[in-house]
Amino acid sequence: DAKTTQPPSMDCAEGRAANLPCNHSTISGNEYVYWYRQIHSQGPQYIIHGLKNKETNEMASLIITEDRKSSTLILPHATLRDTAVYYCIVRSQGGKLIFGQGTELSVKP
Amino acid sequence: GAVVSQHPSWVICKSGTSVKIECRSLDFQATTMFWYRQFPKQSLMLMATSNEGSKATYEQGVEKDKFLINHASLTLSTLTVTSAHPEDSSFYICTGRVVLQETQYFGPGTRLLVL
Numbered sequence: 001d002a003k004t005t006q007p008p009s010m011d012c013a014e015g016r017a018a019n020l021p022c023n024h025s026t027i028s029g030n031e032y033v034y035w036y037r038q039i040h041s042q043g044p045q046y047i048i049h050g051l052k053n054k055e056t057n058e059m060a061s062l063i064i065t066e067d068r069k070s071s072t073l074i075l076p077h078a079t080l081r082d083t084a085v086y087y088c089i090v091r092s093q094g095g096k097l098i099f100g101q102g103t104e105l106s107v108k109p
Numbered sequence: 110g111a112v113v114s115q116h117p118s119w120v121i122c123k124s125g126t127s128v129k130i131e132c133r134s135l136d137f138q139a140t141t142m143f144w145y146r147q148f149p150k151q152s153l154m155l156m157a158t159s160n161e162g163s164k165a166t167y168e169q170g171v172e173k174d175k176f177l178i179n180h181a182s183l184t185l186s187t188l189t190v191t192s193a194h195p196e197d198s199s200f201y202i203c204t205g206r207v208v209l210q211e212t213q214y215f216g217p218g219t220r221l222l223v224l
Contacts, residue, residue: 032211036215038153041200041218041220042217043113043115043202043204043215043216043217044153044202044215045215046212046213046214046215049211087152093211094211096143096158097143097155097204097213098155099152099154099155100152101152102152
């Protein structure tokens with residue numbers, strides 16, 4: 001499965017949109033982009049996944065570039081409870097979830 | 110989303126003893142369950158893949174005789190840390206994959222402290 005690169009940390013003001021980038025330049029055609037987050041001392045929480053273009057659910061939106069080499073997770077109105085480590089993972093169907101270092105998002109009042 | 114539980118949520122044991130951690134999928138059937146370990150300030154590390162009714166597949170560097178995994182049913186997998194030592198102290202997390210779906214749901218984790 002392809003590797004991903006994420007910034008180690010980001011800050012976001014409460015109420016503003018949080019845009020978390022992820023690079024996955026070696027992604028292959030059958031690999032999906034998954035996002036999970038881990039709030040301190042808890043198990044990871046599934047956020048969203050997609051293959052191409054845009055996906056949206058009640059938690060977030062995922063925008064994947066046309067060449068699929070990068071993506072952005074968007075939390076439209078960040079709250080203090082969104083403070084967590086966010087993991088971008090590329091995985092083929094039936095493959096394993098291999099976690100990188102993720103982005104530590106701090107939402108500040 | 111689907112719910113995964115783990116028991117116990119935390120455990121303290123003496124060095125040399127064995128500890129069993131249960132992972133249950135409460136509202137779905139998981140043909141495949143995965144076990145992860147996480148040390149403080151680090152990311153999750155995949156330990157093994159467990160398929161119902163068959164032997165677990167361990168990642169490179171994980172001792173299969175030390176970390177015994179049993180996946181006896183579609184809703185239960187267990188991880189037994191045998192002859193635990195202080196270096197086995199960690200946060201152990203399981204996840205189940207929903208049959209015919211790709212999304213995995215994680216348990217809340219079990220914190221193990223070996224004295």
